[in-house]
Amino acid sequence: MKLRGGYNITLEGRPAGVVTKLPEPQRLCIPLFSRRFNFSEVLVTDGQVVSDGDTLATDPDNYSVPLLAPRGGTVRLNDTDNHIVLEDLACPAGKAHTPEKDLPHIVQKMGSAGLKRYKLLTLGAWQFFSDAFTGDLPDPMGKPQAVIISTLSLEPYVARGDVQLLNRLLQFTRGLEHLQSLLEYQPIYLVLPDIKSEFATRVREQIRGYAWAKLIEIPMKYPYDNFNILARGLGLKGADGPVWSVRTEGILAVDRSLTVSKPCLVRILAVGGPAVKNPVHVKLMAGYPTDSIVDMFTEGDCLRAINGGMLSGEAINTAKSGLDTEARGITILSEPKEREFLGFVRPGSDRASYSGCFLSSFRSKFSERLTTALRGEGRPCISCNYCEEVCPAGIMPHLLHKYLYEDLIEELDEARVDLCVQCGLCSFVCPSKIELKQQFLEAIDLIAKEKEEARLEKEAAEKRAQEEAARREAEEAAANEKAKADDAPVEDSGE
Numbered sequence: 001m002k003l004r005g006g007y008n009i010t011l012e013g014r015p016a017g018v019v020t021k022l023p024e025p026q027r028l029c030i031p032l033f034s035r036r037f038n039f040s041e042v043l044v045t046d047g048q049v050v051s052d053g054d055t056l057a058t059d060p061d062n063y064s065v066p067l068l069a070p071r072g073g074t075v076r077l078n079d080t081d082n083h084i085v086l087e088d089l090a091c092p093a094g095k096a097h098t099p100e101k102d103l104p105h106i107v108q109k110m111g112s113a114g115l116k117r118y119k120l121l122t123l124g125a126w127q128f129f130s131d132a133f134t135g136d137l138p139d140p141m142g143k144p145q146a147v148i149i150s151t152l153s154l155e156p157y158v159a160r161g162d163v164q165l166l167n168r169l170l171q172f173t174r175g176l177e178h179l180q181s182l183l184e185y186q187p188i189y190l191v192l193p194d195i196k197s198e199f200a201t202r203v204r205e206q207i208r209g210y211a212w213a214k215l216i217e218i219p220m221k222y223p224y225d226n227f228n229i230l231a232r233g234l235g236l237k238g239a240d241g242p243v244w245s246v247r248t249e250g251i252l253a254v255d256r257s258l259t260v261s262k263p264c265l266v267r268i269l270a271v272g273g274p275a276v277k278n279p280v281h282v283k284l285m286a287g288y289p290t291d292s293i294v295d296m297f298t299e300g301d302c303l304r305a306i307n308g309g310m311l312s313g314e315a316i317n318t319a320k321s322g323l324d325t326e327a328r329g330i331t332i333l334s335e336p337k338e339r340e341f342l343g344f345v346r347p348g349s350d351r352a353s354y355s356g357c358f359l360s361s362f363r364s365k366f367s368e369r370l371t372t373a374l375r376g377e378g379r380p381c382i383s384c385n386y387c388e389e390v391c392p393a394g395i396m397p398h399l400l401h402k403y404l405y406e407d408l409i410e411e412l413d414e415a416r417v418d419l420c421v422q423c424g425l426c427s428f429v430c431p432s433k434i435e436l437k438q439q440f441l442e443a444i445d446l447i448a449k450e451k452e453e454a455r456l457e458k459e460a461a462e463k464r465a466q467e468e469a470a471r472r473e474a475e476e477a478a479a480n481e482k483a484k485a486d487d488a489p490v491e492d493s494g495e
């Protein structure tokens with residue numbers, strides 16, 4: 001597959017390829033929100049005792065996707081805003097768990113494939129799926145035009161696919177078979193790293209004979225694992241229907257739900273970043289206190305924790321909060337409070353740059369110890385074109401930035417800012433430190449809002465025109481009736 005742009009960022013703090021178990025927490029503080037979900041329908045009461053796998057809340061706007069209790073315990077609803085706290089935690093029972101009461105109805109209505117999809121939703125595996133074009137949760141009962149499965153996670157500091165698959169290749173292939181049984185004839189694209197890698201060889205050997213899985217090999221270059229970029233590269237079109245996309249952990253969750261009917265309660269996450277002492281992968285459940293993770297893996301207190309990878313994650317306030325249900329990694333950077341003296345004039349033997357303008361470009365295999373320090377001020381665009389070179393979406397970030405600067409929203413829309421996949425590479429390489437990705441995110445929101453307002457206005461105008469036409473029609477009909485009545489001959493009363 002031909003892909004454009006992309007860039008491999010080499011930073012210190014890459015998590016080791018082993019999975020470590022962290023101590024069981026005293027309590028869990030589970031957010032009622034995540035990047036895509038808002039679990040606003042709370043189904044438990046304060047003080048209620050729940051078992052692991054019970055549904056605590058659902059998201060009514062996302063097919064009632066459930067928030068499952070990762071451990072048994074006592075519910076506290078008023079401890080932390082927008083969180084469910086679980087105290088007095090019990091060891092996981094690990095029992096098979098199926099909400100039996102709803103099954104006959106589902107089987108009757110949709111057959112065994114419907115039952116499987118229902119199980120994926122209620123046991124927490126469906127949350128790992130997204131639509132490649134919109135990023136939203138797809139309809140679990142819907143029909144995709146294709147499925148893309150990626151075994152790669154190329155953003156710095158998110159959990160790697162090869163680590164997720166350690167000793168679990170069999171579960172992965174079983175999950176693939178389950179997924180295939182939900183489809184009719186739609187293709188499954190399995191995205192693997194470059195043909196020569198040992199990991200690719202192992203996966204390929206395991207799925208030999210699966211004629212329905214088309215193997216797609218891509219170079220290990222960020223963000224070639226982005227589902228939107230992959231779908232476009234495969235020639236798929238958003239107008240032809242949803243494209244289900246899922247990563248390694250999602251296929252393992254499918255296997256768990258459909259082979260042993262157990263809820264998916266733990267995830268493998270990466271804890272990495274230049275401020276982390278021993279970057280590793282860890283097995284954790286939603287609600288695990290983020291401040292404990294930061295304390296366990298770092299020293300010092302001037303730190304910024306990010307939920308997700310280095311380029312697309314979001315800074316989090318670790319106090320009194322826990323991991324959300326979609327977390328794939330925690331990135332931790334040092335946050336210098338003091339301004340660096342003449343930081344911008346240093347020759348940069350310890351600084352990496354896309355432009356290769358620092359002394360570090362003479363060092364081989366160089367990884368930067370990145371911090372949140374800006375080292376100098378933001379500057380106007382110098383038209384260096386680096387952002388366009390790395391952009392995988394084939395748009396011109398510098399041009400979009402100039403349109404935005406001049407408030408040319410229509411031109412921005414025509415230049416297809418909507419194709420931006422929020423990979424953050426343009427912001428990363430920009431020598432003028434322009435927050436391009438953030439600007440485009442806001443612009444996309446603004447354009448969507450303006451379009452929605454225009455649509456509502458058009459609808460209201462059409463409604464007004466229809467009402468006006470109906471009123472005129474009624475008036476004309478009344479006038480005709482009256483004219484007919486006036487013209488009618490007066491009957492002789494016979495007196």
Ligand code: SF4
Pocket residue numbers: 387390391392393394395397419420421422423424425426427436437440
């Ligand atoms: S414009 Fe969007 S897709 Fe292109 S590099 Fe920037 S963030 Fe990535």
Ligand code: SF4
Pocket residue numbers: 380381382383384385386387388397398401426429430431432433434
């Ligand atoms: S990388 Fe920054 S300075 Fe260079 S063209 Fe893009 S926006 Fe301008």
